[in-house]
Amino acid sequence: MGGFLLRRVGAALIVLLLASMLVFLGIRALPGDPATALGAENRDPEVMTAIRHHYGLDQPIPVQYVKWLSLAVQGDLGSDQRELPVAHTIVERLPTTLELAFLSIMVGIVIGIPAGIIAAVRQRKASDYVATTGALVGLSVPHFWLGLMMISLFAVNLRWLPASGFVPFTEDPVANLQHMVMPAIVLGTGLSAVLMRQMRSSMLNSLGADYVRTARAKGLPERSVVMKHALRNSLITVTTIIGLQLGALISGVVVTESIFVIPGFGRLTLDAINQRDYTLLQGVVLVSAAGYVFVNLTVDVLYSVLNPRIRVAGTRT
Amino acid sequence: MSYVEPSVAIELTGRARRRRLLRKRFLRRPIAVIGLVVALTFIAVAALAPWIAPYAPDYSDFNQILAHSSREHLLGTDELGRDVFSRIIWGSRASIMAGVLATMLAIVIAVPIGLIAGYYRGWIDPVIARLTDVLLAFPFLILAVGLAAILGPSLRNATIALGIAAVPGLIRVSRGEALSLREEDYIRAAIANGASDARIIRKHVFPNMLSTLIVQATVIIPAAIIGEAVLSFLGLGVQSPDTSWGVMLADGKDYLTTAPRLCLYAGLAIFFCSLSFNLLGDGLRDVLDPRTSR
Numbered sequence: 001m002g003g004f005l006l007r008r009v010g011a012a013l014i015v016l017l018l019a020s021m022l023v024f025l026g027i028r029a030l031p032g033d034p035a036t037a038l039g040a041e042n043r044d045p046e047v048m049t050a051i052r053h054h055y056g057l058d059q060p061i062p063v064q065y066v067k068w069l070s071l072a073v074q075g076d077l078g079s080d081q082r083e084l085p086v087a088h089t090i091v092e093r094l095p096t097t098l099e100l101a102f103l104s105i106m107v108g109i110v111i112g113i114p115a116g117i118i119a120a121v122r123q124r125k126a127s128d129y130v131a132t133t134g135a136l137v138g139l140s141v142p143h144f145w146l147g148l149m150m151i152s153l154f155a156v157n158l159r160w161l162p163a164s165g166f167v168p169f170t171e172d173p174v175a176n177l178q179h180m181v182m183p184a185i186v187l188g189t190g191l192s193a194v195l196m197r198q199m200r201s202s203m204l205n206s207l208g209a210d211y212v213r214t215a216r217a218k219g220l221p222e223r224s225v226v227m228k229h230a231l232r233n234s235l236i237t238v239t240t241i242i243g244l245q246l247g248a249l250i251s252g253v254v255v256t257e258s259i260f261v262i263p264g265f266g267r268l269t270l271d272a273i274n275q276r277d278y279t280l281l282q283g284v285v286l287v288s289a290a291g292y293v294f295v296n297l298t299v300d301v302l303y304s305v306l307n308p309r310i311r312v313a314g315t316r317t
Numbered sequence: 318m319s320y321v322e323p324s325v326a327i328e329l330t331g332r333a334r335r336r337r338l339l340r341k342r343f344l345r346r347p348i349a350v351i352g353l354v355v356a357l358t359f360i361a362v363a364a365l366a367p368w369i370a371p372y373a374p375d376y377s378d379f380n381q382i383l384a385h386s387s388r389e390h391l392l393g394t395d396e397l398g399r400d401v402f403s404r405i406i407w408g409s410r411a412s413i414m415a416g417v418l419a420t421m422l423a424i425v426i427a428v429p430i431g432l433i434a435g436y437y438r439g440w441i442d443p444v445i446a447r448l449t450d451v452l453l454a455f456p457f458l459i460l461a462v463g464l465a466a467i468l469g470p471s472l473r474n475a476t477i478a479l480g481i482a483a484v485p486g487l488i489r490v491s492r493g494e495a496l497s498l499r500e501e502d503y504i505r506a507a508i509a510n511g512a513s514d515a516r517i518i519r520k521h522v523f524p525n526m527l528s529t530l531i532v533q534a535t536v537i538i539p540a541a542i543i544g545e546a547v548l549s550f551l552g553l554g555v556q557s558p559d560t561s562w563g564v565m566l567a568d569g570k571d572y573l574t575t576a577p578r579l580c581l582y583a584g585l586a587i588f589f590c591s592l593s594f595n596l597l598g599d600g601l602r603d604v605l606d607p608r609t610s611r
Binding site for chain 1: 447448450451452453454455456457458459462463466467539543546547550551552553566569570573574577580581583584587588591592595596599
């Protein structure tokens with residue numbers, strides 16, 4: 001187990017290191033000179049040189065990279081255009097997005113997993129077709145459009161929920177949840193469609209397996225066969241799917257937060273792009289890549305704990 | 318030529334028979350057929366837009382601003398008096414172009430890389446696998462948004478960005494396919510017969526990957542269609558006054574209180590377009606899945 005863990009962590013660190021290089025080079029490839037953005041209206045060549053020198057932009061790219069990375073691992077991601085520390089801004093915005101992500105995953109699980117189980121148990125019956133069709137619709141709907149339609153229906157017409165904005169949970173939990181309901185449903189339904197399909201196919205696999213037949217032959221009630229034997233093995237696969245779906249969730253957060261005007265991490269990403277704030281964008285993309293790699297590492301390790309066959313087999317191809 | 322192709326004639330008739338069988342299996346799935354018909358309709362509408370659309374996409378009728386649907390304007394008009402129905406027809410061009418071309422771009426880049434990694438293995442495979450992992454560390458849309466920001470906002474650049482963003486996932490799939498196909502007996506037989514690598518890849522590995530690639534394409538196309546809409550909605554794709562479904566949503570969102578139908582129609586167009594490709598993809602997966610087709 002120790003060797004396995006070490007290997008996985010090592011691979012994740014290498015991926016992260018290469019990703020940081022890619023982020024750094026990618027930001028350098030953006031059109032426009034960061035010095036011009038920083039200098040605002042001032043186009044005086046002397047001022048430009050001073051700005052370049054101040055931000056170290058006159059040094060070779062590898063030197064800039066090493067400098068940036070060594071500060072980044074210490075938690076210093078530099079300052080943005082408004083001279084605010086990027087790391088601080090990110091830490092400030094992150095909890096909002098994490099709450100949204102958590103609620104969305106909950107919505108996804110609550111809808112997707114039971115729907116998948118029912119569809120598998122009642123294969124080729126009406127409830128299976130309803131669930132499968134629902135999942136297809138959930139996969140095909142553009143979620144930012146779903147958000148717009150929900151605002152139009154629940155906020156504008158019915159006036160049940162606020163259209164946009166955000167209230168911190170610590171200030172007013174009820175208002176906070178009222179603002180989070182629609183975004184969480186928008187993001188969660190997409191996830192639930194994926195989970196439902198995965199759950200269904202994995203349950204169908206389990207229900208056809210020998211150990212389920214054994215359990216049935218022992219005379220166990222169908223309910224306990226499904227819930228205890230088949231479900232437990234299917235959940236392993238579904239855990240990994242939730243991890244892999246995090247990428248889609250991060251992408252979804254960017255658009256959803258922009259529609260519902262939520263001051264979270266996704267909104268920050270868009271603002272950084274629109275304002276051509278290179279330092280901020282660099283930090284935001286690095287943090288999202290790091291988060292994604294970390295979650296996938298956790299899922300990988302968790303998976304091997306739940307399923308010893310992977311661990312024994314060692315490297316996966 | 319030292320390489321003898323075994324039983325060419327039998328293989329050909331076998332292939333023809335398999336094709337007929339697949340067609341029969343596909344036609345027995347009404348939902349997949351509907352998906353195919355609707356997807357083809359969207360493609361035809363995009364191709365024939367200048368002849369089908371009642372109005373030019375930028376034609377403004379200032380006497381009819383935010384008008385409801387009527388005989389003249391089937392789906393009403395927008396805030397500039399432009400015909401919504403015509404704009405949806407014209408907008409399909411951006412979506413279909415982004416969807417199909419981005420997918421083709423991704424296949425052209427990713428499949429050779431995946432094939433080389435999976436077939437040759439050696440030192441090149443872990444290098445490509447790690448690089449793919451690195452690219453996969455960036456979620457699809459984040460990668461596309463970032464690339465679109467680097468390339469500058471336009472439909473062409475959005476298409477390139479979406480295509481490149483789909484590359485890492487596709488490399489992984491084609492590499493996996495090549496890895497497992499390489500172990501098949503018929504490939505070993507071809508190697509034993511002295512066939513060159515290029516010939517084996519062209520004649521044996523690639524044709525057997527096709528069904529997987531077709532299914533993958535039907536997954537990437539709707540993702541790219543929605544991706545184009547998202548990029549245009551965020552101002553990183555098609556620019557107003559040019560039209561696309563994403564642009565229509567971006568323009569319409571300011572009129573959500575007074576004219577929600579503007580957003581409704583454009584979104585429904587995206588939904589039905591991506592649904593049709595998803596239905597087609599599901600049907601093809603069932604038909605082409607080697608575990609059920611033998």
